[in-house]
Amino acid sequence: MVSGRMISKILEISNTYEVKGERISNRKIEQLLAIIDGPSHQTIGTIRNKFSQLNLSLDELKLLTPKSVHQLFYPEAYQYFSRTEILDLHDDVAQLLRSRHVTANYLYKQRVQKDPTTPSRSSYYKQIKHVLNKQKVTMKQFHCAGEFLFIDYAGKHLNTKSFSSLMFMSALGFSKCIFPYATPRQTTSDWLGGLNAAVMFFGGFTEFIGADNDCALVKVHGKSKEPIALLQAFSNHYGWPIHFARSNSPQDKAIVEKRIKDFYSFIYPKAQELYFDSYDDLNEWLGVMAIEFNKIKTQGEHCSPYDKYLDYEKEVLMKVEVPPFNSLLECKRCKVPTDYYLKVDDHFYMVPYDLKGTWVRFELYDKKVKFYQERRLVAEYSRSNEVGGFSFKLEFMEPSHRFMAEQNLENNLKWASKIGKPLVIIVQSIYATTSNPNSIPAAKHCNVIKKLYRRLVPNNAKDKKKLFLQACKEVTRLGGKYAPKIERYFHILQNEQDM
Numbered sequence: 001m002v003s004g005r006m007i008s009k010i011l012e013i014s015n016t017y018e019v020k021g022e023r024i025s026n027r028k029i030e031q032l033l034a035i036i037d038g039p040s041h042q043t044i045g046t047i048r049n050k051f052s053q054l055n056l057s058l059d060e061l062k063l064l065t066p067k068s069v070h071q072l073f074y075p076e077a078y079q080y081f082s083r084t085e086i087l088d089l090h091d092d093v094a095q096l097l098r099s100r101h102v103t104a105n106y107l108y109k110q111r112v113q114k115d116p117t118t119p120s121r122s123s124y125y126k127q128i129k130h131v132l133n134k135q136k137v138t139m140k141q142f143h144c145a146g147e148f149l150f151i152d153y154a155g156k157h158l159n160t161k162s163f164s165s166l167m168f169m170s171a172l173g174f175s176k177c178i179f180p181y182a183t184p185r186q187t188t189s190d191w192l193g194g195l196n197a198a199v200m201f202f203g204g205f206t207e208f209i210g211a212d213n214d215c216a217l218v219k220v221h222g223k224s225k226e227p228i229a230l231l232q233a234f235s236n237h238y239g240w241p242i243h244f245a246r247s248n249s250p251q252d253k254a255i256v257e258k259r260i261k262d263f264y265s266f267i268y269p270k271a272q273e274l275y276f277d278s279y280d281d282l283n284e285w286l287g288v289m290a291i292e293f294n295k296i297k298t299q300g301e302h303c304s305p306y307d308k309y310l311d312y313e314k315e316v317l318m319k320v321e322v323p324p325f326n327s328l329l330e331c332k333r334c335k336v337p338t339d340y341y342l343k344v345d346d347h348f349y350m351v352p353y354d355l356k357g358t359w360v361r362f363e364l365y366d367k368k369v370k371f372y373q374e375r376r377l378v379a380e381y382s383r384s385n386e387v388g389g390f391s392f393k394l395e396f397m398e399p400s401h402r403f404m405a406e407q408n409l410e411n412n413l414k415w416a417s418k419i420g421k422p423l424v425i426i427v428q429s430i431y432a433t434t435s436n437p438n439s440i441p442a443a444k445h446c447n448v449i450k451k452l453y454r455r456l457v458p459n460n461a462k463d464k465k466k467l468f469l470q471a472c473k474e475v476t477r478l479g480g481k482y483a484p485k486i487e488r489y490f491h492i493l494q495n496e497q498d499m
Helices: 004-019 026-033 041-053 058-062 066-073 075-083 090-098 104-114 121-135 188-202 229-238 250-271 279-294 305-316 399-406 409-419 421-431 440-456 462-477 483-498
Strands: 148-153 164-172 178-183 208-211 242-244 328-335 341-344 347-350 359-365 368-373 376-382
Touching (some): 004 026, 004 058, 004 066, 066 075, 090 104, 090 121, 104 121, 148 188, 148 250, 164 250, 164 305, 178 188, 178 250, 178 279, 188 279, 250 279, 279 305, 341 359, 347 376, 409 421, 409 440, 440 462, 440 483, 462 483
Parallel strands (some): 148 208, 208 242
Antiparallel strands (some): 148 164, 164 178, 328 359, 359 368, 368 376
């Protein structure tokens, strides 16, 4: 809808040309107005047609207020107030603004109980929305270069062809440059991991952090702005004060909220078509996309956020010369099961097999996982974000298990390549039936072929080795790949040679 002032202006331009005896087109009026997001030539034509149908002169129209002019041209916008009773909703609105647990539906039911003649629910909602729109205002935020880094998590998951992840988002208050960081969960350690990555990306610290009032960051969600002990330790370590947004008040961090929406529309379609092996690969790609996105000039600005960051903000970010924050996130005792894998933070880590049935203590850090038996360090790993994955070391395995673990595609190909190409083709065809390079069934088939080779080719005898490779070649030609057929053709070739 066009405002009353704009309607009067359109009709004045039209009347000025008609007095001169000239006919002006709707497109010409649109060009003369020269207003961004102003009315289109179709809308201007509709307004001129409506005015010609009204029994009213331009002088009479000028005597009306802008609201009366608007009501004259858009009567349907005011019909619901004329058809229904106008309610006194100031008390209802005060309750809505005072408590986040009170809803418009709850207030309407209360009003109906007191007065059964209350208008319909839709009419009540329209009127209460009309009153709220008049009362609700937002204070515009202005930030100096290097003052604030706003952080939040995006509401939607980022789906790729490999996996789905949550998205930690950070935005500088002055330049509005953003940095995304994919995490599997939304725990305190994930928030801190995203913050550390943001500092590395932007090249320094701001004066303050503007954080969401999230249950992983504050002691009492929605009622307290006191950070939990781990976050407070992080803040003290870097000397980086944290300011929390009010609960259910997205306007306190409007910059990051707006940039999240814009970034998702930019990145989401591209991510859905891609495969990523790990979170590290995804985050590396997101970093490249973030720079590309930050170089896009925003509406109403003379330069892009990335240019503002380079010209004004990068140099004023503080450089704090302290060691990286690596705080203890979790410490727990657990009993080693028979498979000697322990689950820590949804990931499985192997400990030495001789600890089966004993109690060990694990310590989870931001980047490390350590296992202790009493005070002795028995295992240490880099922390993995792969949910449901496993980390192991061959020296921790029971000897028979270690032997089978070593029988993988890579080692079996190395063994076959030392003998000859026909055997390499046989090994490749065995592993072609599975997507797992550590497949136990495939390793067993290769182990049978190794035993067969040692039996048929003692001491790597050249003539026997040649017959063995010929047998492998013949079996491959006929579509076979297993030991019994290789042995059968080996004996056939040997008999032919003896004859």
